[in-house]
Amino acid sequence: MEKIFASLITIGDELLIGQTIDTNSAWMAQQLNDAGIWVQRRVAVGDDRQAIIRALEEEGADSHIILITGGLGPTADDITKPVLCEYFGGKMVQNAGALQNVMDIVQTRGLPMLERNLEQAMVPDAATIIQNKRGTAPGMWFEKNGRIYVSMPGVPHEMKGMMEGYVIPHLRQRFTMPALLHHTLITSGQGESSVAERIKDFEAALPAHMKLAYLPSYGLLKLRLTTFAPDQAAAEADMNKAFSELGTLLADIRVADRDEPMGVILGSLLKTRGLRLGTAESCTGGKIASMVTAVPGSSAWFNGSVVSYANETKMNVLGVRAATLEQYGAVSEETVKEMAAGALEVLRADCVIAVSGIMGPDGGSPEKPVGTVWIAVGGKNSLRTRRYHFRYDRERNTDMTCIAAMNELRKWLEN
Amino acid sequence: MEKIFASLITIGDELLIGQTIDTNSAWMAQQLNDAGIWVQRRVAVGDDRQAIIRALEEEGADSHIILITGGLGPTADDITKPVLCEYFGGKMVQNAGALQNVMDIVQTRGLPMLERNLEQAMVPDAATIIQNKRGTAPGMWFEKNGRIYVSMPGVPHEMKGMMEGYVIPHLRQRFTMPALLHHTLITSGQGESSVAERIKDFEAALPAHMKLAYLPSYGLLKLRLTTFAPDQAAAEADMNKAFSELGTLLADIRVADRDEPMGVILGSLLKTRGLRLGTAESCTGGKIASMVTAVPGSSAWFNGSVVSYANETKMNVLGVRAATLEQYGAVSEETVKEMAAGALEVLRADCVIAVSGIMGPDGGSPEKPVGTVWIAVGGKNSLRTRRYHFRYDRERNTDMTCIAAMNELRKWLEN
Known part of the structure; x- marks a missing residue:
C-alpha cells in the first residue's frame, strides 16, 4: 500500500518576520489527513522568486501533492503567479x-474597477483554474512530472472554500x-x-504501522x-482495539475520547444533564465565556458571563x-465563592465557573505572587474551590487558568 | 553589508496532522528580526530520522543559523536528540x-524520579548545553561547517526562556x-x-533596499x-522619512502607526481621555473583553463586561x-442600544461597546441572515450604531465583529 505524501508551501514575508501566525497549514493538514494523505513537510518562504522556485523543486522531489498558499493578491509584493507561470512554462x-x-x-462591493483588479483574471495557460467564490484571486492546478501543484490565496476563508469545493x-x-486514522485520548x-x-x-506491543504520540x-x-x-475497515479495527486498551489503562485520568476543545466537552456534559452554565470571570476577562460560545449551539446551555474585572x-x-x-482581597477563596454565588443568581444559572487571579506581569505580592488563581465551580449547594499557581507569562497564565477552571467544572459534573 | 540568514526547523508529527498550530515560529522570527537576522525559511517535519536529517542538510546549505524546536521530550516519540547526536558526531x-x-x-513537583527523567540529562558531547530553567529538557548548541544549529524544546515558555536568556x-x-527594521501602518x-x-x-519611488507589503x-x-x-541610524533615517510620507498620504484612513492589537490602541486612547470602558456582548461571547484584558494594565481603564448570551x-x-x-428581536438596533445603555449603568462605565449578531452556522433568517451584526458604541449622551454583515464561518464572523466593534469605538473616541 503506497502512502500518498503532500508538502505545504506557504509564501509571504509576514510569516518569516513573525507578523502572522500560520493557521492555514494546520487546517489544510487536517483536511489532507482526513482524505488519507500524509503531510510530510511544511515550508514557509518569503515573497522571493528564487526562494519560491527552490521550494517548488525540493518539495516536488518527494511529495505527490504540493499545496501552495499566499502571494496572489493584487499588489506589487504578490509575485507567486508570475513565478509559477515561469516555473511551469507557458x-x-x-x-x-x-x-x-x-x-x-x-x-457587489461598490468598488471602482481598477487595472490591478483586471490583472487578477490573468492566469498561466498551463494551469487549470479553480474559481474563487470568496475573493478575486483564482486558484491554479498544475501538473508536472507526475506531481500535482495547487496554488491558492492565503486568505483563510478563500483557501478553505477552494479546498473543500475543489481540491x-x-x-x-x-x-x-x-x-489514515488519528485518535486522541485527553x-x-x-x-x-x-x-x-x-x-x-x-x-x-503496538504494531509497527501504529504510532503513539504524547502532547502536553x-x-x-x-x-x-x-x-x-x-x-478503512482494517484501520478502524486496529484503532478500536488499541484505543480501547489505552482507555482502560488510563481510565482514572481520562478527560475525553477525542481531541475536542474543552468547551465542546463541557457542552455535551451540560446538555446531557440539562444544566445551564454561567461564568464570573475576573482575571480571565471573558476568555472562558469566549471559549464556551465558540461552540456552535452553545446558547442551548450557556446563559452568559459577568466579567467583573x-x-x-x-x-x-x-x-x-x-x-x-x-x-x-479580590484574589481569595472567599471572593471567588461570592462571585460564584452572585453569578448563579444574576445569570439564573444551574452551575457556574468563577475565577479570580493575578495574571502578571504586575500585581503580585509575596503572599499572592503572579500566577495565583482561585477557582470556584459548582451549583447552589455544592461549590468547590481550588487554588492554582501558574508560573508563566500573562497570556499563558490566562490560557492555563481557563482550561483548569473548565476542567474543574467537568470533574464536578462527572461526579 | 552581508545579511545574516536563519532557518527555523520545527519537529513533530502534531504539526503535520494539524493538531497543533505553530505559534513558536512567529515569536522566534520576531526575536531574530529584532536582532537583525533575516529568517529565510521555516520548515516543519515529523518525528522521523530521515526527515530531520534532510532538513538539517538543506537548511544548513544556505542559512548561517538554524534554530530547531521540538522532539526533546521524555517519551518514545521524541527522537530529536539521538538524531542530532548522529548528525553532528560524538x-x-x-x-x-x-x-x-x-x-x-x-x-519541586513532588514526582517520582524515573529512568526516563534521568535520560533527559544525557546529551551529545558535541553540543554546548543550554540549561533549561523551565523544564527538564536541556537545549543544545552545535557548530558545523561555520553554521550554528540550536536545538530547543517545543514547549513555548521553555523555548522562550532559552531564546531570551542564551540564544x-x-x-x-x-x-x-x-x-533590519519593520514598521507598520494600520x-x-x-x-x-x-x-x-x-x-x-x-x-x-522606494529605494531598492526598502520593501512595502500589504496585509489585509x-x-x-x-x-x-x-x-x-x-x-541602526541609517536604517532609522530611511524608515522615518518613508514612513512619515506614507502616513501623510493615508492620513484619512490611518488607525495606528504600529502593528499593535486593537486592545492596545483602544487602551491608550481611553487612558489619555481618562475614560473607563465596559462591554455588553451577545454574539462575541466575551471575546472583546478577552482581547481588552489581554493588555497588561487594562484594569486602569476597563471595568468589565456583561456577556448576555x-x-x-x-x-x-x-x-x-x-x-x-x-x-x-435580539439582533436589532433597538436591542443593542438598550444593551449599551444598560452596560453603561451597571458597569459604571464612561463608554461602551455593545454587540448582538448571528455568528452561524445556524440562527439566520431571510431578513437577518447569518453574519448580521448590530454594534453600538459611545457614551451616555452619544450612542452610535451600525449594522454589519459578515459572510464567513462562525469563528471568523466573531473575530471580524470584535475588530469592527473596537474600531467603531476607536472612531468615536477620536472624534
Missing part, C-alpha cells in the same frame, strides 16, 4: 470565468489512498513521564494513536461584599 | 548541570548584524487595491515597510425590555 492569458468573478465582486474532491478522485492530572511509564508495555497541552496531556491500513463590578453586578474584598 | 554523555536541573524539578545574546556576540475603510492605487507613486487583517489593512541598512441575561442584568426583544 504564458499568461485572460480567464473568462475569473474575469466575470472579479467584475461581480467589484460590483480535496479532485485529489480523492486521482489517488487511491490508504486509510487526560489530566499526570505528567508525560508518569503516563509513559504506566503504558510502556502497551506502547512496546495547557495542563492536560493528549495521547494520540495513529494508524495506516490499506482500507474591576472590584466595583464584582460588588455592583455580582454582589460581592466590600468587606470580603477588603479583608481577603 | 556520543551521549551525562551533563551534570542538566542532571541537577532534572532532580530539582522532579523534587539571542550569544548570536549577537557572534555576528555583526546589519540593522488603516481601515479602504481595500488593498484602492490603497495600492493611491500610493503607487510612493511605492515606485480582519477588515483592516496593514502596510508594512521594511528596510535594511549597515547601521441568553435573552434572559439581556433583560435581567442589562435591563433590556422584553417588549424590545419581542418587537425587534
